[in-house]
Amino acid sequence: MRLDKAWIVATKDWEEIFRSKITLVSVILPFVVPLALPLFIITLYRYFGEDIGRFISKSELELLADVFPKLRDIDPNYAIIYLICVLVVPLLYIVFSLASISIVTADSFAGEKERGTIEALFATPLSDLELFIGKLLASFIPSILLTYSFFIITVILVNLATLDYFGGFWYPPAEVAVAVLIIAPLYAFLGMTLVIWGSSRVSTVRDSSNYAGILVIPVLVFVIGVSVGALVISLSYLVIFSVILVIVDLLALYICYKTFDRERLMISV
DSSP states (O other): OOHHHHHHHHHHHHHHHTTSHHHHHHHHGGGHHHHHHHHHHHHHHHHHGGGGGGGSOHHHHHHHHHHSGGGGGSOGGGHHHHHIIIIIHHHHHHHHHHHHHHHHHHHHHHHHHHHTOHHHHHTSSOOHHHHHHHHHHHHHHHHHHHHHHHHHHHHHHHHHHTHHHHSSOOOSOHHHHHIIIIIHHHHHHHHHHHHHHHHTTOSSHHHHHGGGGGGHHHHHHHHHHHHTTSSOOOHHHHHHHHHHHHHHHHHHHHHHHHTOOHHHHHHTO
16 A cells, blocks of 8 residues: 555545535634634623623532532633633534534545546556545545644634633643544544445435434533533543544444445445
């Protein structure tokens, strides 16, 4: 297997996929939400003062502190800012990383069918492994770059905007860093393998990208579990979950490659 050949496949895909402005916008635009949301909430504080913080009662704060122990060390007036940044923003990055990689992966495989270029691609002197790795790179690299870039910008802006509220640079806590920098890419990778697997069974980008949609359900279950106090945000739990995700990703990747069949992909056109 020659990595340079796989890289040629990836660069070719980027030229074709991002030639469409609609695809480019649909991949990038969702990441604006986790960037803008905390800044919007902080701006509300600037205009309306600490009265916003009073929307959470003391009893509710006590319940939330059981889930987020560090809330006990924070001024209750700024609890909403903390919760948005620590709970909502990481979840949005996980979901939108999944959505972004699903769009690119679907276009990379099913898009070849729609554009009528898949026969010419399979006629090239590329091994299945070179083709498979090239497609993985084409999908994963844009997603990881967007996730990390927007998160770094979010970290800088949140810290600058809340400097007087929290008395220094506080964001991200270790739990948030693990969630966005480790769990989000691993979860997106799992979604990518599902889309690749689905691409051999459908003929359109839209149908192919839907295969990763099932991964949104565990995120919703997690949100509900945190909301009712059944789950506690803990660094040790997140690390354990990351290790489990690595194992699941490797297993999914193995299955995905073993079922990667050029002939089947062409038949499903």
